Amino acid sequence: MTDLTQDLLPEGLEDRLPQSAAAAARIQRAMLDAMAGHGYDRVRPPLIEFEQSMARRMDGVRTRKLFRFVDPKSLRSLALRSDMTVQIGRIAATSLADAPRPLRLCYAGQVARIAGDMLDPRREYQQVGAELIGADSVAAAGEIVELAIASLEVAGATGISVDFTLPDLVDTLADGPLPLDAATRETVRRELDAKDAGALVDAGGAAYLPLIHAAGPFEEAVERLAALDNTGALGSRIKGLRQIAERIKGRARLTLDPSERHGFEYQSWFGFTLYAEGVRGALGRGGTYRIGGSGEAATGFSLYPDALVEAVKADEPMGKRVFLPLGHDRAAADVLRAAGWRTVAALSDSDDGKALDCTHILSAGAAKPL
Secondary structure (H helix, E strand, O other), X not given: OOOOOOOOOOOOOOOOOHHHHHHHHHHHHHHHHHHHHOOOEXXXXXOEEEHHHHXXXXXXXXXXXXXXXXXXOOOXXXXXXOXXXXXXXXXXXOOOOOOOOOEEXXXXXXXXXXXXXXXXXXXXXXXXXXXXXXXXXXXXXXXXHHHHHHHHHHOOOOOOEEEEEOOOHHHHHHOOXXXXXXXXXXXXXXXXXXXXXXXXXXXXXXXHHHHHHOOEEHXXXXXXXXXXXXXXXXXXHHHHHHHHHHHOOOOOEEEEOOOOOOOOXXXXXXXXXXXXXXXXXXXXXXXXXXXXXXXXXXXXXXXXXXXXXXXXXXXXXXXXXXXXXXXXXXXXXXXXXXXXXXXEEOOOOOOOOOOXXXXXXXXXXXXXXX
């Protein structure tokens, strides 16, 4: 008796069948083309690196997310990448350390994590992104947000929305007008993330309550945030948010949640999350940060288009297919392929074009409907 479990895949992993694989390839290609068009050069880091090197590049990356094993050559711990951003930071700090700044790089590849989460059990992701290295300014942040939107647009995403945040907001206020000790800061961050007003007060963060309400559609939310800034501690950040919003005005729905920290473990003053209509969950995140090890400023984003692939794969065109019978005209077949046709050649007399999903047959040097 055949064991039906022997071909099962591990939890959170899946095969991409032709329709899905075609959509994934098209989306990745379209995104990378958009980034290249804006001057971003592609790099391709390896799938596996030394764990120590990978983990130290950004504070937000924890080794608990990494698949780890021992290298039989060096006897050092290796890790399967869970985030390509840290690898781009390493490349910028080493091989491209002397390259002119600002340095514009883009990348695409698969990443894997030990476990998914409650909302998404997936453990392997397609990651596509861009990093603008050597610049920490409103202009750099605006370029990155605009490029992220453009990358989603060319991939077929519609109804795009961008949610801004200020990842260092609590630290900025706690170091100035609303002082908190280190332990209380962590609790206040957690309760702000949870939007739990009662727990926030109990934690000693009553002064931070208005931040819960300074969220929503961008124009209204940024006005509420500005009204809370009696000391001007947030003046430059609020001005920066408004300039970025003006740059992308009309291209996406804009919202603001100034205290949001989920997914922004290593970002500094600015962060954003991307969504699209008909796609479950976030499609990507980005913001400003400093590269671990070198301390160089950078701004970038990472897109995870798997959910977009799932949303569009049913409508993914697979191309025109023409059946080539035995003894067909090879020169005519070459002409069809050059014109964008996909050809399926018969291997025996029993092959049937319709059964092989062909809509046309090569006859008398031309494609004719079956």
